[in-house]
Amino acid sequence: MAEGPKKAIRRSTFMEVPYLSDPHRNLMVDLTSTVETRLDSQLLPCTLPENVRYFENQNGTSHATLYLRSGISSSPLEEILTVEICSVLKDLRPLLTSELEKIDFLSGIWIHSELPTGGELNITSLAMYLNSSTDAPNFTMDLILSSPTSLILYLNLLPRKDLVLHPDYLNTFYQDTELETQRQLLDKIPEVRPYFSPSLYVRSLLSPTAIMVRIEAEAAERMEEIIREHVHPVAKEALRIWMDQCACVKREVSQTERDYLRKRDEVVKTNTIEADLASSLLRLFGPETADRVQAAIRAVYFST
Amino acid sequence: MAEGPKKAIRRSTFMEVPYLSDPHRNLMVDLTSTVETRLDSQLLPCTLPENVRYFENQNGTSHATLYLRSGISSSPLEEILTVEICSVLKDLRPLLTSELEKIDFLSGIWIHSELPTGGELNITSLAMYLNSSTDAPNFTMDLILSSPTSLILYLNLLPRKDLVLHPDYLNTFYQDTELETQRQLLDKIPEVRPYFSPSLYVRSLLSPTAIMVRIEAEAAERMEEIIREHVHPVAKEALRIWMDQCACVKREVSQTERDYLRKRDEVVKTNTIEADLASSLLRLFGPETADRVQAAIRAVYFST
Numbered sequence: 001m002a003e004g005p006k007k008a009i010r011r012s013t014f015m016e017v018p019y020l021s022d023p024h025r026n027l028m029v030d031l032t033s034t035v036e037t038r039l040d041s042q043l044l045p046c047t048l049p050e051n052v053r054y055f056e057n058q059n060g061t062s063h064a065t066l067y068l069r070s071g072i073s074s075s076p077l078e079e080i081l082t083v084e085i086c087s088v089l090k091d092l093r094p095l096l097t098s099e100l101e102k103i104d105f106l107s108g109i110w111i112h113s114e115l116p117t118g119g120e121l122n123i124t125s126l127a128m129y130l131n132s133s134t135d136a137p138n139f140t141m142d143l144i145l146s147s148p149t150s151l152i153l154y155l156n157l158l159p160r161k162d163l164v165l166h167p168d169y170l171n172t173f174y175q176d177t178e179l180e181t182q183r184q185l186l187d188k189i190p191e192v193r194p195y196f197s198p199s200l201y202v203r204s205l206l207s208p209t210a211i212m213v214r215i216e217a218e219a220a221e222r223m224e225e226i227i228r229e230h231v232h233p234v235a236k237e238a239l240r241i242w243m244d245q246c247a248c249v250k251r252e253v254s255q256t257e258r259d260y261l262r263k264r265d266e267v268v269k270t271n272t273i274e275a276d277l278a279s280s281l282l283r284l285f286g287p288e289t290a291d292r293v294q295a296a297i298r299a300v301y302f303s304t
Numbered sequence: 305m306a307e308g309p310k311k312a313i314r315r316s317t318f319m320e321v322p323y324l325s326d327p328h329r330n331l332m333v334d335l336t337s338t339v340e341t342r343l344d345s346q347l348l349p350c351t352l353p354e355n356v357r358y359f360e361n362q363n364g365t366s367h368a369t370l371y372l373r374s375g376i377s378s379s380p381l382e383e384i385l386t387v388e389i390c391s392v393l394k395d396l397r398p399l400l401t402s403e404l405e406k407i408d409f410l411s412g413i414w415i416h417s418e419l420p421t422g423g424e425l426n427i428t429s430l431a432m433y434l435n436s437s438t439d440a441p442n443f444t445m446d447l448i449l450s451s452p453t454s455l456i457l458y459l460n461l462l463p464r465k466d467l468v469l470h471p472d473y474l475n476t477f478y479q480d481t482e483l484e485t486q487r488q489l490l491d492k493i494p495e496v497r498p499y500f501s502p503s504l505y506v507r508s509l510l511s512p513t514a515i516m517v518r519i520e521a522e523a524a525e526r527m528e529e530i531i532r533e534h535v536h537p538v539a540k541e542a543l544r545i546w547m548d549q550c551a552c553v554k555r556e557v558s559q560t561e562r563d564y565l566r567k568r569d570e571v572v573k574t575n576t577i578e579a580d581l582a583s584s585l586l587r588l589f590g591p592e593t594a595d596r597v598q599a600a601i602r603a604v605y606f607s608t
Binding site: 162164180196204207209263267268 | 463466467468469471474478479484487491498500504505507508509511512513567568571572575
């Protein structure tokens with residue numbers, strides 16, 4: 001081949017990252033484009049600098065692409081309007097941003113790393129967070145392949161309220177949506193086992209229908225088959241449920257509830273970056289790159 | 305034997321229920337008496353009427369004993385003081401009830417039922433709830449044996465705050481207490497598999513270190529061995545952690561937090577009775593007995 005994967009990844013957009021198996025890439029491309037097609041009008045373009053959209057470590061063994069799109073209604077007015085008319089129109093913002101605009105941000109990250117053991121680590125992640133105009137759950141999905149035959153799958157409609165205190169919320173978004181059917185479909189595959197994250201905080205984010213499993217296949221071909229035949233349709237259906245019954249449904253949210261949602265979302269975002277992402281970035285890319293990437297993520301996560 | 309088990313159960317106290325295997329009974333007796341010895345000064349005697357302490361269904365195929373002890377500081381003053389001095393001393397209550405009295409109630413229920421299929425169902429449950437003077441977790445443990453070789457074990461330090469919003473609470477009661485070690489000990493037993501309750505509400509009550517497993521043994525002897533060698537020590541250690549690091553630790557709780565805890569606890573109790581216990585009681589004992597028992601439970605659960 002004239003071009004190595006490193007060169008290929010530099011030129012690539014978020015969805016053209018090499019290294020992944022076809023079924024894995026197809027899953028990520030399908031889900032990302034399904035969301036972007038449906039919610040495009042609510043999303044600003046990705047404005048990340050080039051050295052955050054793609055980054056690697058010093059010796060070139062780890063590569064990653066990051067993709068972040070803020071929701072229109074979650075972004076500072078300056079990003080949408082010129083500074084001159086910004087102050088005049090500030091009070092009119094509720095009229096400018098439609099009630100339908102509920103997206104806080106869409107985030108995608110794909111990481112590839114050559115392991116010292118000779119193996120390869122591939123992580124792909126897709127998340128859509130809603131803003132405080134709705135209390136509906138967020139969508140998060142991570143696939144962590146520590147080898148071509150070993151996958152950890154995390155697929156969660158992340159609750160934005162304390163489910164114990166709000167059984168009606170549990171019924172609306174988890175019972176009535178029949179998300180449990182999807183969890184059970186995957187649970188039937190012989191290679192699928194429940195997985196317990198070493199982070200108790202990550203566990204506490206799991207809804208009662210969350211999928212947190214380890215899949216160990218005998219061969220790479222079987223893993224590809226499992227992703228294509230089982231993981232993909234389950235993830236697609238969970239995404240459809242999220243779009244139809246969470247992201248695009250109008251909810252009555254009082255000002256007190258909005259303040260509560262903002263605070264709770266902030267704790268989740270902070271802990272997700274600090275407890276979960278920070279250590280991986282530091283380990284795989286070193287402190288300088290990790291800091292730069294985290295700063296860029298924080299700028300989008302905490303833009304409101 | 306001159307006496308059948310039915311006669312034996314009528315005479316028995318809570319901890320002398322027949323039908324259970326020795327290791328299962330020993331576990332329940334050990335845990336209950338450990339708690340009662342340590343926290344006896346905080347507990348009132350069980351004042352349930354005879355037909356609630358023991359009850360059965362019409363054709364005598366289902367039997368149960370119920371045991372409820374209110375915490376001193378959670379009980380109406382009338383139960384502690386004579387009516388005459390009650391009104392005078394009402395305002396002095398905070399001085400009368402020590403800061404150390406944190407127990408809301410201790411509850412135990414043991415159910416035995418002959419199944420239409422010819423098998424036997426044995427359920428034993430032990431729970432200690434704390435009152436709103438502390439935000440520390442409650443202790444709950446259920447063993448559900450649908451046959452001598454099939455057990456569902458639920459062992460949970462039930463969080464009393466939204467863990468997602470309060471990572472410090474998660475650290476104090478779940479990370480620093482190393483409860484996860486106990487979960488992992490059981491997880492290593494070959495017959496142990498994660499179990500998913502059909503009730504999403506029950507799942508939402510689980511802490512990140514909760515044990516919710518199904519144990520399928522090849523023979524009754526092996527199940528007895530697993531309960532004796534593995535379940536018993538793990539449950540005992542979880543109880544020790546709960547007593548040392550939850551029930552007997554002073555926590556600063558503001559009035560606002562107390563109101564919140566009272567409300568959240570009430571939702572949990574209501575749902576535990578209605579979603580979880582009510583259907584079992586109705587199915588096994590019929591509507592009249594189920595109503596009587598539930599009323600008695602409600603009287604203790606909601607006495608404050």
